Amino acid sequence: MRSSMITTRRLYHPKVIEHYTNPRNVGSLDKKSKDVGTGIVGAPACGDVIKLQIQVDDKTGIIENVKFKTFGCGSAIASSSYMTELVHGMSIDDAAKIKNTEIAKELSLPPVKLHCSMLAEDAIKAAIKDYKTKRNSTVLH
Amino acid sequence: MFTYGIFRAGGIRSSAVFQRRLLSNYFELFPKTFTDKKPVWLVDQVKLRKEYRSLQAQFHPDVVKNESNEDQSSLLNKAYHILKSPLTRSQYLIKVLDDIDLTNDKVKKQITNSDPELLMKIIDIHEELSECTEEGEVRTIEKENKSRMKDIEAQLDTAFANSDYKTAIKLTVELKYWTNLALAIKEWAPGKPIELIH
Numbered sequence: 001m002r003s004s005m006i007t008t009r010r011l012y013h014p015k016v017i018e019h020y021t022n023p024r025n026v027g028s029l030d031k032k033s034k035d036v037g038t039g040i041v042g043a044p045a046c047g048d049v050i051k052l053q054i055q056v057d058d059k060t061g062i063i064e065n066v067k068f069k070t071f072g073c074g075s076a077i078a079s080s081s082y083m084t085e086l087v088h089g090m091s092i093d094d095a096a097k098i099k100n101t102e103i104a105k106e107l108s109l110p111p112v113k114l115h116c117s118m119l120a121e122d123a124i125k126a127a128i129k130d131y132k133t134k135r136n137s138t139v140l141h
Numbered sequence: 142m143f144t145y146g147i148f149r150a151g152g153i154r155s156s157a158v159f160q161r162r163l164l165s166n167y168f169e170l171f172p173k174t175f176t177d178k179k180p181v182w183l184v185d186q187v188k189l190r191k192e193y194r195s196l197q198a199q200f201h202p203d204v205v206k207n208e209s210n211e212d213q214s215s216l217l218n219k220a221y222h223i224l225k226s227p228l229t230r231s232q233y234l235i236k237v238l239d240d241i242d243l244t245n246d247k248v249k250k251q252i253t254n255s256d257p258e259l260l261m262k263i264i265d266i267h268e269e270l271s272e273c274t275e276e277g278e279v280r281t282i283e284k285e286n287k288s289r290m291k292d293i294e295a296q297l298d299t300a301f302a303n304s305d306y307k308t309a310i311k312l313t314v315e316l317k318y319w320t321n322l323a324l325a326i327k328e329w330a331p332g333k334p335i336e337l338i339h
Binding site (some may be wrong): 077 | 169244260263317336
């Protein structure tokens with residue numbers, strides 16, 4: 001058990017370790033604020049959980065601020081950290097198009113860790129959806 | 142077909158034991174504990190441990206060294222550990238009885254129970270844990286988590302008794318999250334970042 005844990009640790013690519021030891025944009029935004037979208041997703045098989053939040057400029061649709069919190073393995077932490085770097089300053093339409101393969105490639109994730117990048121993709125999509133739902137309900141008033 | 146599924150689930154390199162004995166599930170390996178040889182949720186832990194030890198005494202490679210004993214010994218070991226712990230036993234039962242593998246990454250597509258409130262609670266408690274500075278605070282989180290897990294296990298009693306696999310799946314996924322928290326609690330040290338190893 002111990003030895004396999006050490007092996008797993010060693011298998012991380014330097015880019016994963018870099019994001020893991022120095023994660024970007026860790027934290028929270030005000031969930032109740034109407035320009036903030038919150039995505040929270042979990043992976044039933046490994047039990048990792050990602051919370052990703054975006055703050056969007058209502059007029060331009062640009063993601064002005066982004067924060068995340070992840071409880072999971074190094075790859076899940078690195079995937080969400082890199083995702084926040086990617087989407088910062090991006091329009092929500094472009095951010096919605098990001099594929100997990102882009103993250104997996106950047107971080108050189110091995111096949112067994114592809115689902116971590118998938119979870120990060122799910123998280124940004126969920127955050128955008130939440131923001132849009134809030135925005136639409138505001139417009140209706 | 143069924144045997145093949147078990148063999149894959151067990152990850153045993155050699156299927157010789159299954160082929161020779163036509164074993165269809167891990168429960169059959171412990172006939173004194175599971176007398177009707179059927180997959181079952183409720184387990185007499187004392188009985189199971191006793192039977193496991195006595196079987197290992199016969200098959201352990203240290204006792205009689207030959208290849209088939211090694212296979213049998215590692216199979217017993219694998220089966221015992223899966224059946225012993227509530228999370229893995231429940232995952233195994235759901236795989237055998239409902240054909241859903243909750244340990245597979247692709248399972249997300251098969252089940253639709255992402256409960257944002259639950260996930261938020263998990264994130265919040267992990268944050269609490271990462272902000273703990275004293276052992277005492279960690280023990281409080283641990284106590285709460287243990288009681289949460291016990292409660293889920295009790296609900297699983299009912300779900301499996303009623304063959305309600307939909308509920309069993311939901312509970313088992315939740316149990317996985319709290320088991321991860323339990324591991325994080327175990328690894329806790331002041332100021333140490335939380336990372337799951339799997």
